[in-house]
Amino acid sequence: MPALDLDDQTRIELEAAAFRRLVQHFRDRTDVQNKDVMDLAGFCRNCLAKWYRAAAAERGLELADADVREMVYGMPYEQWKAQFQR
DSSP states (O other): OOOOOOOHHHHHHHHHHHHHHHHHHHHHOTTSOHHHHHHHHSOOHHHHHHHHHHHHHHTTOOOOHHHHHHHHHSSOHHHHHHHHOO
């Protein structure tokens, strides 16, 4: 990875902005199924939610799966599945 001359706070802010954009992209692209993303990229919306929950747990914060999935999906997971999963 190329070394960028970024201070930690700037790096964290850029990573957070990229994460928010990825989440929004997933929310906008409801036509793309998790299975398709998993097959091509090796991760999906559910993986992203699990990674978020794991990062919180490493910091002593316990988050419910349902809450973290809703953050990624932009709605309750069951609602997303009923509306968009094929």
